[in-house]
Amino acid sequence: xxxxxxxxxxxxxxxLGCGATMAKEIVxxxxxxxxxxTNAHVGAPELFSEExxxxxxxxxxxxxxxxGVKETAFLDFPAPALDQYPRxxxxxxxxxxxxxxxxxxxxxxxxxxxxxxxxIVHDCAMVACRPLANCKVKRVYAxxxxxxxxxxxxxxxxxxxxxxxxxxxxxxxxxxxDAMSCFKSQLYPFPASRSLEAMEHLxxxxxxxVSAMRAEAFEVLRDID
Numbered sequence: 001x002x003x004x005x006x007x008x009x010x011x012x013x014x015x016l017g018c019g020a021t022m023a024k025e026i027v028x029x030x031x032x033x034x035x036x037x038t039n040a041h042v043g044a045p046e047l048f049s050e051e052x053x054x055x056x057x058x059x060x061x062x063x064x065x066x067x068g069v070k071e072t073a074f075l076d077f078p079a080p081a082l083d084q085y086p087r088x089x090x091x092x093x094x095x096x097x098x099x100x101x102x103x104x105x106x107x108x109x110x111x112x113x114x115x116x117x118x119x120i121v122h123d124c125a126m127v128a129c130r131p132l133a134n135c136k137v138k139r140v141y142a143x144x145x146x147x148x149x150x151x152x153x154x155x156x157x158x159x160x161x162x163x164x165x166x167x168x169x170x171x172x173x174x175x176x177x178d179a180m181s182c183f184k185s186q187l188y189p190f191p192a193s194r195s196l197e198a199m200e201h202l203x204x205x206x207x208x209x210v211s212a213m214r215a216e217a218f219e220v221l222r223d224i225d
Contacts, residue, residue: 001029001030001031002025002030002031002104002105003030003031003033003101003102003103003104003105003136004022004025004030004031004032004033004103004104004105004106004107005033005034005035005097005098005101005103005105005106005107006018006022006032006033006034006035006106006107007035007037007094007106007107007108007109007121007125008034008035008036008037008109008121009037009038009079009109009115009117009118009120009121010036010037010038010040010079010117011036011056011057011059011060011183012056012059012060012063012180012183012186012194013109013118013145013148014034014036014107015063015176015179015180015183016145016146016147016180016194016199017107017109017143017144017145017216018107018143018216019067019175019176019177019179019180019216020166020168020172020173020175020176020203020214020216021107021166021216022034022067022069022176022179023067023068023172023175023176023179024166024168024172026067026068026069027068027172031070031101032067032068032069032070033069033070033071033072033073033097033101033103034060034064034069034071034072034073035072035073035075035094035097036057036060036072036073036074036075037075037077037079037090037094037121038075038076038077038078038079038082038117038121039053039074039075039076039077039078039079040052040053040078040079040080041053042076042077042078042079043077043078043079043080043081043082044078044079044080044081052185055185056183056185056186057074059182059183059184059185059186060072060182060183062182063179063180063182063183064179066175066178066179066182067175067179070101071101073097075090075093077090077093079117080115080117082116082117082120082121083116083120087120087123087124087127090120090121090124091124091125091127091128094124094125094128095128098128098129098135098136098137102136103136103137104136104137104138104139105137105138105139105140105141106125106129106137106139106140106141107140107141107142107143107218108121108122108125108126108140108141108142108143108221109121109122109142109143109145109148110122110142110143110144110145110148110149110152110160110219111123111142111158112149112152112153112157112158112159112160113145113148113149113151113152114148114149114151114152114153115148118145118148122142125140126140126221129222131222131224137222138222138223138224138225139222139223139224140221140222140223141164141218141219141220141221142160142218142219142221143216143218144160144162144202144217146193146194146198146199146202147192147193147194150193151193160217160219161219162206162209162217162218162219163218163219163220164217164218164219164220165206165207165209165210165212165215165216165217165218166215166216166218167207167210167212167213167214167215168203168214168215168216170213170214173200173203173214176199177196177199177200180196180199181196200214203215203216
């Protein structure tokens, strides 16, 4: 049995990037945990009301319950002002969660995403997952997030270069769509990136890369046998 942690900068990133993988791992009998890192009301109350954040977190809990997530943890790092927050504090909080759930597999956001909160969470997570003697984390993967990854800077260092592909049946992928449907506040009509249709198109494209009908793609940052 694996203990898997999905680290998301904002609620819904985890479903956009890993929703079908989460569903498949849970059906396989593995424990899946989710860590939502930020609270935008804390960072920018003039832009994000406390009521909106409560709604989004409620939507996340509903989505995770639908998938069968073991536990969801919420932190209150100040989005969209993470660049003004001490990174060692974020790393320490992540390390605490990793130890608490005895995590061996971690999924984190791609570092080159347009939203720089993603890069900061990525960097802090990599420090929290350092392969020290007492660290149980053996696998670290980076996921892509629609409406973030595809809008990143067009320079080589920021490209998303997947080498790991998880493929799914139509029933398995439908669980991702159903979970994302819980986020009423975050979905938009196609051709918006953050739409169910865009999620299906991306899954089809990633699937074609490996001669499958649908897939989620990941960068492999560490994989220790």
